[in-house]
Amino acid sequence: MIKIGLLGFGNVGQGVLDILKKNARHITERVGDEIQIEKILVRDINKYSGLIQDTAQLTTHPEDIISNAEIDIVVEMMGGEFPAYDYICDALKNRKHVVTANKEVISRHKETLFKLAKEHSVDIYFEAAVGGGIPIIRSLKVGLAANKIKKIYGILNGTTNYILTKIEEEKATFEEVLQKAQSLGFAEADPTMDVEGIDVAHKLVILTAVAFKSKVQLEDLYVEGITNVSLTDIMYAKELGFTIKLLAIGELLSNDSLSLKVHPTLIPSGHFLSSVKNEFNAAYIVGNAVGEVLLAGKGAGGSPTGSAVVSDIIDIAFDLTGALNRRNLEAHLVERPRQSLNESESGFYLRLLLDDKPHMMETVTKIMSDADINIKKLLQKESINDKAEVVILTNTIKENHIQNVSQNLQQTKGVSLESMIRVDHLNAF
């Protein structure tokens, strides 16, 4: 049994509890041991008692967690520099592993904290501090470890990326979109940290430590926010083939010095980063072996951030239970039933050649509607050589459904089924 204590029970803390609950079996299988929440630090027990079955888990005394001999891993999700920093220091000194989502504490105190962790032979993990659920830190530390990292471009603040996206999409002003974002809960009542680029700057300081092994502080960076980016500029940029994004840019120059900047940037609209929209975050990393890598996903929210926190907990748990559990987890392969292709669902793209005669189209659409298939889109082109080319996009249906239709079409005189390709109406990323 691996026991954890949570400092803080807001959005992320509740996300962590939720994930540990709903994926309990899955996580226990992976880790080879159970992960259990022993204590949760809250300000007011009454306020949170409805969220948890066993209210004895709740405490208002930090030492119930930090000095609790039962607890292996302390998970800090309070936010803010103090007292979070002090609690983390004390936890490390008490030889507890620490997982934190606190960008400010890591950005400002990384040297001290890493040193403390090393001295006391414990870990401090902070994947959730940058890019929410996207495994950016871990990819830099392990997955891309072979590389000397040359450059990182980050879209690391969901609020500002949402604002910039919506200004363009809705042709609204910064103020209008900010207000809307605030009313939807995508922006804070005081949005200064986000819109002035401070939040992104903290994250760039952390990435600089991990990717370039460099000590820098927020004050070493050039930081410019998005408050001066106007609808006019965004529309002109678009006309010129560019999109404006608030980028964190870290670069290891050829003379081994660093360039570290946070500012609004015009980037070519064809570039991958320009398709990172709304509240999504991304890191675009250039390594001297791998070339370009892009990692993207949701950068905030209780569940995505909770995913990073719980994955950090699991990584520590792997080591607590013996490293081979981590590596050989594929040894637990199971048999699962498989859906037959016939039962599988897709939309379908059909291209037909029809004899240029009356009622041909009617015949085709009747075959479709008799099989209960909706036509979502239809293109008919001018006839060439007495043949009309028709393209049909269907709604999502079962494969066996379309196989009948395809047979019927092929058996109909004057109809030739030229292509049939599956369609996936993925939600826009």
Next chain:
Amino acid sequence: MIKIGLLGFGNVGQGVLDILKKNARHITERVGDEIQIEKILVRDINKYSGLIQDTAQLTTHPEDIISNAEIDIVVEMMGGEFPAYDYICDALKNRKHVVTANKEVISRHKETLFKLAKEHSVDIYFEAAVGGGIPIIRSLKVGLAANKIKKIYGILNGTTNYILTKIEEEKATFEEVLQKAQSLGFAEADPTMDVEGIDVAHKLVILTAVAFKSKVQLEDLYVEGITNVSLTDIMYAKELGFTIKLLAIGELLSNDSLSLKVHPTLIPSGHFLSSVKNEFNAAYIVGNAVGEVLLAGKGAGGSPTGSAVVSDIIDIAFDLTGALNRRNLEAHLVERPRQSLNESESGFYLRLLLDDKPHMMETVTKIMSDADINIKKLLQKESINDKAEVVILTNTIKENHIQNVSQNLQQTKGVSLESMIRVDHLNAF
């Protein structure tokens, strides 16, 4: 000293040697120990002796590596099912950790190999087998470990993605593009494995094991290649707002059964996956905590694939040298010089309001050219209220350069500098 033996010295093997050499200091610092190539298995020593300083490293006898007591990690990069599979089995039985880039061997023999590794308390890593340098396997195993994975969409074959991209871009036929790809070395002389989807299917089998912990074989999948995808269909799809990609689709359905398919698919052109072009690969993963995550990068080539192989070696080395070296690598933070903003380079977007009088434009362009700044693009709009709005995009210049220009412009009568935003002409991803 951690000693490795390479089985195979083709494109990837040479990439691995190259990375270990050029990033030697960086890797030694991270691992806390040196990684040294002890032996390399080749077919013909004379053929490869020019590629390596110490030809005593080369051998034609596999047992010089597999049974070598000095060697900690065996790195298999021969490709093909046999004899690679036998060598890997023997290496594991001899308690050597194994890193392999061999998708076919992992796809076909994963159960046996994972079992062997577990029995002999060693690791088998295979990040390079799927998606080249992109850390997909490791993200599924660790970075997203908190999640129950619901769905994976993969663009996992560079050759077919290149062909589909070029058919659309160059309005050429499948055959024309295939020939060109073959002449450029992007497609094999016999492209069957790629264009028929077999290569992708092997990779989906591997992802199914890692993401869904499920035993499946290639024969369990529905597999359809791209040979029937025509220019006509690609252009119609585009007209309808879709892009055609060869997708690997793995889905854990609500009844816990699996749907596993490889086929050409129309996906909405606005979706992130549709911007994965040419030889790039990507995995789009949906987890029940993190939501959507996209990982993209180069899926083939000696250096990107070498990046994955060497990162796997480093991950094993972390464990060989003690886990805390892996985690606390940030404890080695160093001071680096930082480039001042003045020395930093960007393109610039300038928006100006000019009095609607003769020679105003001339005045502006003279200020630019006197400062040796090239105008890359210029937009001038119709005057409103006696003011002309002008937008200028410059080439890439130093910051101190533009600061002078900006001062000059602001001091010029009849000129008002409304906005100045940096531009990064990122190479299209």
